[in-house]
Amino acid sequence: MTDRYSRQILFSPIGKDGQKTLAESNAVIIGCGALGTVIATVLVRAGVGKVRIIDRDFIEYHNLQRQVIFDEEDIKNQLPKAVAAERHLRKVNSAIEIEGIVADVNYSNIEKLVRGADIILDGLDNLETRFLINDAALKLKIPWVYGGAISSFGMTMNIIPGKTPCLRCIHGNASGNGLSLTCDTAGVIAPAPFVTASLQSAEAMKILVGDEHINRDLISIDVWTAELKRFKVTRRQDCPACNGKFEFLDAQFATKTTSLCGQNAVQVLNPGIKHVSFEQLESRLKNIGKVSHNEFMLDFKVDSREMVVFPDGRVIVKNTADESLARGLYAKYIGA
Numbered sequence: 001m002t003d004r005y006s007r008q009i010l011f012s013p014i015g016k017d018g019q020k021t022l023a024e025s026n027a028v029i030i031g032c033g034a035l036g037t038v039i040a041t042v043l044v045r046a047g048v049g050k051v052r053i054i055d056r057d058f059i060e061y062h063n064l065q066r067q068v069i070f071d072e073e074d075i076k077n078q079l080p081k082a083v084a085a086e087r088h089l090r091k092v093n094s095a096i097e098i099e100g101i102v103a104d105v106n107y108s109n110i111e112k113l114v115r116g117a118d119i120i121l122d123g124l125d126n127l128e129t130r131f132l133i134n135d136a137a138l139k140l141k142i143p144w145v146y147g148g149a150i151s152s153f154g155m156t157m158n159i160i161p162g163k164t165p166c167l168r169c170i171h172g173n174a175s176g177n178g179l180s181l182t183c184d185t186a187g188v189i190a191p192a193p194f195v196t197a198s199l200q201s202a203e204a205m206k207i208l209v210g211d212e213h214i215n216r217d218l219i220s221i222d223v224w225t226a227e228l229k230r231f232k233v234t235r236r237q238d239c240p241a242c243n244g245k246f247e248f249l250d251a252q253f254a255t256k257t258t259s260l261c262g263q264n265a266v267q268v269l270n271p272g273i274k275h276v277s278f279e280q281l282e283s284r285l286k287n288i289g290k291v292s293h294n295e296f297m298l299d300f301k302v303d304s305r306e307m308v309v310f311p312d313g314r315v316i317v318k319n320t321a322d323e324s325l326a327r328g329l330y331a332k333y334i335g336a
């Protein structure tokens, strides 16, 4: 059994003691897309004792280009990502505990999902849930590793409660103008999330074994130009999260969904968005689906879905009563 980790133990910053610590560690990965699949693969193979993988989605063909542990069989079997990830990774390492949880992480369940973790890893595709992780991690004093990738670039930063600035120190208030790019609008090439997730995984190993050289900068990397940049980040004096005010956990900025009775539609409200520019949104969505707008509303059709966006950021997702699906489509196309 020890032979499994022999090459990792030879690496002196880990060594025998570090390997033992990893075996006693508990990691939670939130989001099992391109970032999450790489992180999960690394941590499971590295022998982290408990790995919990949380994701709300099923696997689609356009995921296979970059989500390394899934295959066509998983799609045919209609497996949720968390379930497929657990099944594949159990075959890789039967000596540790792997748990796949199919759930939409939100303010009402996140504390329960991450409690007891030694580290939380971000494999998400939306800022709102990242702010939620930030709140929960600071409240429960669990280190977390932020990561995001889009197009040809990625970013990562370690957030150690009480020691480093947090995500809200750098991102300011909530969702900004509410129109962030997502992989579903700007596209992404696999090397971007692979490199980002590899950096996140290495930082996770360092944090778990107590290495003193933990990175304290925000790192951005572009795989197309092969440039890596470091940015010094400082704690913002008025940062609500660092001052113990957990607005996302308290659901002040949470996206709210309401199933519209008798209409087979779901309304999605994001209090963090005050105004939507239809021109900007249309230019971002026009290559993905059919989009049109007048001064009152923007209509967007993609696959079998239709969304109607209002200037105040309110969205109605048609032809579904599934609130979790509606929230997912909102995060995917409108951005949170």
Ligand SMILES: [Zn+2]
Residues within 6 Å of the ligand: 165, 166, 167, 168, 169, 235, 236, 239, 240, 241, 242, 243
């Ligand atoms: Zn902060």
